[in-house]
Amino acid sequence: MKVNKNISVKQAIIRGQLMVNVPAFICLLCAPLAMFYVVHLFNLPERLGITGVFLGIILAWISWSVLITKWRIWAFTNVRNVHALKKEAILSMLIWEDGTSFEKTEYRSKKDKLILKRLDKKFLQKDLIYEDPNVPQETKIYFSITTAFFIVLFLSTGVTSGAYLMFEEKNTDFVIGLIMFTICLFILTQTFKKLINRKPQLIINDKGITLSNNTFVSWSEIYELEILREGFGNSAQHYLKFCDSNYNYSKIEIDSFNLSIRKLENNLQTYQIRYNNNNKV
Structure with missing residues (x-):
């Protein structure tokens, strides 16, 4: 494998998204579409089309489990700051935390395991870190108004819908409405506090x-x-x-x-x- 030590963490993550997540998404999307097409083409029972969803999930997971190992080997070979790379890959939901059930589903051949074990030695060295000159002398961080506003708007709809179910004329969904109203109102109250908090x-x-x-x-x-x-x-x-x-x-x-x-x-x-x-x- 040709090694390029100039690959940045960001470049490795972008390649990982293209190399691993895109094929998995294609499997997830195309398998159900193909199955529904076959159902309509041969006039089969429509319920068989649902199997395409499960088939898509299985194919997507197989695709991910194989390709993620290939990406790991390439990325940890070519990137200098492996600690930052691993952390960023987890935050980007490209890989899972070590030891989790999902992480154990990665397919690794004997050769892959040997290569990854050898690459583990790179984690013994600290990352090279640099000061970002664009960072101001001080950073003040607030609750996001935009995020809180949209959450408040969404939850207000939930509160209104819950109240409607509670007091509709037939009154058949009172319990469901009460649960929806109570949960949404509680979360709405907490979120509204963040919306008005400018500290x-x-x-x-x-x-x-x-x-x-x-x-x-x-x-x-x-x-x-x-x-x-x-x-x-x-x-x-x-x-x-x-x-x-x-x-x-x-x-x-x-x-x-x-x-x-x-x-x-x-x-x-x-x-x-x-x-x-x-x-x-």
């Missing part, structure tokens, strides 16, 4: 991190800083987690912020570099 949820600079309760934590007191993804698919949530010098852990949900996860991670990295440069002995 910074995080303030980050080269001195440290200030939390929403005005607690300041210096970079010298921050350990095990990482961005985590918990859950699967569209229900997955991302958190900023770190430990202070008193072994107190902070875990902050960051999906509702007005700064993207990748920019947040980039800014955190830059501020840490600036702190280290300013405090060299």
Whole structure:
């Protein structure tokens, strides 16, 4: 395999999306269409068309499990910062966390396993990190107005629909309406609080991190800083987690912020570099 050490993390992720996810999506989409076409062509029972959905899922998963291993070998061979690559691949939902049931479905031949085991040695070296000159002296992060607004709008429809089911004339769906009304109203209340909250949820600079309760934590007191993804698919949530010098852990949900996860991670990295440069002995 020809090795190109100039491949960036971003380039590797884009290639992974094209190499792995596109074929899987094609299988997921084309299998049901092909099955429905066959059903109509030969005048078969329409219920047989549903099997195309399951066939598409199976073919998509087989495609992913084979191609993701090929991508892993290429990407971890050609990218220098393997820690950043792995983290970005997980955030992009290209690969799964180590040890999960989904990660174990990747197909790896004996040769693949040997190559990946050899590539594991690259994780013994630290990533090369650089300061981003475009990051401002200080970053104030707020709840995203746009995200909160659309969630409030969607939940308001749920509350209205629930109320309608509760008090419609026939009153046949009262229980369903009550459950929908209660759940949507509760989530709506929490989201509306974020919509009207214009207080910074995080303030980050080269001195440290200030939390929403005005607690300041210096970079010298921050350990095990990482961005985590918990859950699967569209229900997955991302958190900023770190430990202070008193072994107190902070875990902050960051999906509702007005700064993207990748920019947040980039800014955190830059501020840490600036702190280290300013405090060299």
